[in-house]
Amino acid sequence: MERQMMDELVRWKAREKRKPLLLKGARQTGKTWLLKEFGRRMYDSFIHVNLDRNPDIAEIFAVNKNPEDIIRKLEYVTRKKIEPGKTLVILDEIQASRAALNSLKYFKEETPEYHIASAGSLLGIYLSGLMDERDWKRDERIDELTVPVGAVDVMHLYPMTFQEFLLAVDDQMHAFYSSIIKGQHIENIFHERLNELYNLYLIVGGMPECVASWAQNRDFDELDRIQDALVELYEYDVTKYHGRINPDKILLVFRRLVSQLAKPNEKFIYGALRKGARATEYEGAIEWLCSAGLVNRVYNVTRPEFPLKAYEDISAFKLFFFDTGLLKHMAQLDNSPILTKTSYQFKGPLSENFVLQQLTGQFPATIAYYSTKNMEIDFLLQAGSRLIPMEVKGEEDRRAPSFKRYLSEHEPDMAIRFSKMGYQDAGSFTNMPLYLASRLKDLI
Numbered sequence: 001m002e003r004q005m006m007d008e009l010v011r012w013k014a015r016e017k018r019k020p021l022l023l024k025g026a027r028q029t030g031k032t033w034l035l036k037e038f039g040r041r042m043y044d045s046f047i048h049v050n051l052d053r054n055p056d057i058a059e060i061f062a063v064n065k066n067p068e069d070i071i072r073k074l075e076y077v078t079r080k081k082i083e084p085g086k087t088l089v090i091l092d093e094i095q096a097s098r099a100a101l102n103s104l105k106y107f108k109e110e111t112p113e114y115h116i117a118s119a120g121s122l123l124g125i126y127l128s129g130l131m132d133e134r135d136w137k138r139d140e141r142i143d144e145l146t147v148p149v150g151a152v153d154v155m156h157l158y159p160m161t162f163q164e165f166l167l168a169v170d171d172q173m174h175a176f177y178s179s180i181i182k183g184q185h186i187e188n189i190f191h192e193r194l195n196e197l198y199n200l201y202l203i204v205g206g207m208p209e210c211v212a213s214w215a216q217n218r219d220f221d222e223l224d225r226i227q228d229a230l231v232e233l234y235e236y237d238v239t240k241y242h243g244r245i246n247p248d249k250i251l252l253v254f255r256r257l258v259s260q261l262a263k264p265n266e267k268f269i270y271g272a273l274r275k276g277a278r279a280t281e282y283e284g285a286i287e288w289l290c291s292a293g294l295v296n297r298v299y300n301v302t303r304p305e306f307p308l309k310a311y312e313d314i315s316a317f318k319l320f321f322f323d324t325g326l327l328k329h330m331a332q333l334d335n336s337p338i339l340t341k342t343s344y345q346f347k348g349p350l351s352e353n354f355v356l357q358q359l360t361g362q363f364p365a366t367i368a369y370y371s372t373k374n375m376e377i378d379f380l381l382q383a384g385s386r387l388i389p390m391e392v393k394g395e396e397d398r399r400a401p402s403f404k405r406y407l408s409e410h411e412p413d414m415a416i417r418f419s420k421m422g423y424q425d426a427g428s429f430t431n432m433p434l435y436l437a438s439r440l441k442d443l444i
Contacts, residue, residue, distance in 0.1 A: 020116040025157035026293030030208040031119040039088040052093035061099040084113035095120040105151040159206030205325015261349035347394035358437035375402035393419035
């Protein structure tokens with residue numbers, strides 16, 4: 001198992017003005033494993049303390065403000081010497097202690113020579129009672145409220161990308177895949193094999209436990225059991241929450257995600273949750289799921305212009321799941337039509353979910369969609385000052401009237417259609433195989 005974020009962690013270690021690290025992400029995306037592996041590879045030693053499972057250690061942060069005192073007491077507890085630059089200090093489940101979160105500011109200001117890496121789930125912050133509904137407006141607002149502003153380097157870990165999945169299950173195809181350059185002709189034998197692996201990824205997804213299981217056992221029944229357990233875990237987390245938002249409403253949105261995406265128009269409709277449902281009742285539940293990293297919200301924009309965020313229509317949006325494999329599992333799709341060329345329902349939403357999942361970690365700026373009475377563009381990607389319209393097709397479908405109308409009217413300098421066709425220049429746009437979505441940043 002390899003994670004591309006390891007390279008970012010190595011760059012963080014080498015940074016002259018390095019701050020304590022906060023690694024965020026949904027539960028079970030591999031934050032703890034990644035930091036431990038980073039400690040093993042890049043340091044003489046590391047210590048790992050879990051602040052949720054060890055409240056006695058959490059108390060050290062509550063009664064000590066001096067980072068040197070904290071370091072000495074962590075040495076006593078772990079019986080390991082902490083040397084600046086040589087020992088990685090991993091503070092896991094840091095959301096369990098507001099004092100530990102605040103201590104990152106003191107490490108940055110007073111003892112920057114210590115290498116401090118923390119990991120936490122935003123969901124855990126809500127479950128621990130450190131946040132309430134008034135704070136759940138946007139991720140940026142949440143960041144400001146939960147960590148010392150300017151005191152940490154923040155990274156976000158997502159499920160494994162298709163490229164990471166390839167390395168785990170077929171290292172030879174991974175080597176070929178990683179070597180593809182912009183505009184390269186991909187021979188049919190490689191194209192077909194990568195399409196097969198793309199189909200497999202729709203089933204397995206990017207959750208590390210699922211990928212590891214498939215790489216080792218190639219057992220769909222075992223994979224199914226793991227995905228069952230993961231979905232149950234997220235639902236259990238919802239039931240543990242006892243804040244201002246009714247957990248039943250959160251569960252309802254979570255469980256209706258599949259049916260919302262299955263509609264001909266994937267726009268989220270409150271009335272599809274239950275008869276008479278209104279935005280004021282369920283907006284908090286949606287924000288809870290988005291902020292916990294379980295759901296990605298994509299807004300419609302009133303104008304396809306830069307910057308996209310200035311034109312977001314907050315009343316029109318789509319919700320996608322954070323992992324395609326778990327979405328497929330929740331939709332109760334059979335594996336057979338996915339693994340063959342058989343057409344099946346839900347292929348379009350599953351393909352869009354895959355593309356969005358691959359893009360999310362590559363591009364920090366806004367991803368939106370554009371819908372009017374006359375056309376709909378699946379995604380608009382803001383890459384620097386460039387807006388790239390994208391069409392997503394689950395098959396080798398050449399029909400794209402809305403997409404072509406948009407290209408004719410707006411004449412963008414780059415446009416992409418994802419499909420199962422080969423990598424080729426189609427004149428006004430580039431047809432890119434779906435499996436190349438996780439390489440998009442390199443290829444543009």
